[in-house]
Amino acid sequence: MTTVAAYAAPASKAPLERTTIERRAVREFDVLIDIKFAGICHSDIHQAREGWGEAIFPMVPGHEIAGIVSEVGPGVTRFKVGDRVGVGCLVDSCRECDNCKAGLEQHCTGGSVGTYNAIGKDGEPTYGGYAEKVVVDENFVVRVPEGLALDEAAPLLCAGITTYSPLKQWGAGPGKKVAVIGLGGLGHMGVKIAHALGAEVTVLSQSLRKKDDGLKLGADHYYATSDPKTFEELAGSFDLIVSTVSAPLDFGAYLSLLKTGGALVNVGAPEEPIALNLFSLIGGNKTLAGSMIGGIAETQEMLDFCAEHGIGAEIELIAASEINEAYERVLASDVRYRFVIDTATI
DSSP states (O other): OEEEEEEEBSSTTOOOEEEEEEEOOOOTTEEEEEEEEEEOOHHHHHHHTTTTSOOOSSBOOOOOEEEEEEEEOTTOOSOOTTOEEEEOSEEEOOSOSHHHHTTOGGGOTTTOEESSSSBOTTSOBOOOSSBSEEEEEGGGOEEOOTTSOHHHHGGGGTHHHHHHHHHHHTTOSTTOEEEEEOOSHHHHHHHHHHHHHTOEEEEEESSSTTHHHHHHHTOSEEEETTSHHHHHHTTTOEEEEEEOOSSOOOHHHHHTTEEEEEEEEEOOOOSSOOOOOTHHHHTTTOEEEEOOOOOHHHHHHHHHHHHHTTOOOOEEEEOGGGHHHHHHHHHTTOOSSEEEEEGGGO
């Protein structure tokens, strides 16, 4: 066991505070990672405040982890000391079900293990990336290509893969019109990736406050959803809409923006249920779908794609002492566009 410094929420809705946690000894197939940077995802706030249900405390959030390998177990073949690596939302799965065998570990029917707020196969709670070090099985570690700065790569481990996966699955590319709802931590990555895939990209945001940013990030068009004319003007326009917001929307209104046969894919996870008139789906043969992160192989594919296209997250680097303030700023949409903790400050 190794004792490391970390920032944890001691109880639901409590401010995070500096503490120490125990990391397991390195096992045969484990990689010990010196964490350099950890992104702050809106999911961290949902879970630390039990917005998605009962949680495990104390909680060390963080599933956007980038760092350097400092030790490997004797059976490790994929990594060596000194490698630049990342860890996303998963640290284990059953590895035997059909989904795991298909590279869809995030949908493991035997139960995937989250990077934090979960119980590992050893019966111990998992602790995330707001810490100095982490020990992870090599099968759930990905390589950060040399072309990506580690601080800008950290948010790719959740925000990057969460948007890359549905954009790929639903065929974003040349000749396709794609809309991204929300220009936050997820949305700004969705815009960058959809643009790099060759799609015509539109941002649908509550206001035009971030319009200049959206266009710089790769959007071709930018509309305010608070303006009713937007929904009239864009009716029947899009092949694919990706919703990245964690607030309940009028999905009927957004479905009206799809072409016949188009898809609205939700990656944001509101705490409240939504109501939907199914005629908005039936008319136009439309699809309302969901997507959750991606498997390990697809996460590596995303990192390689981002390195090839020079895509990193737009970040605001903070000290660990600023985490609680950062949480409030995320809730106020006051971040351009992802907070990343410099873990040297823990």
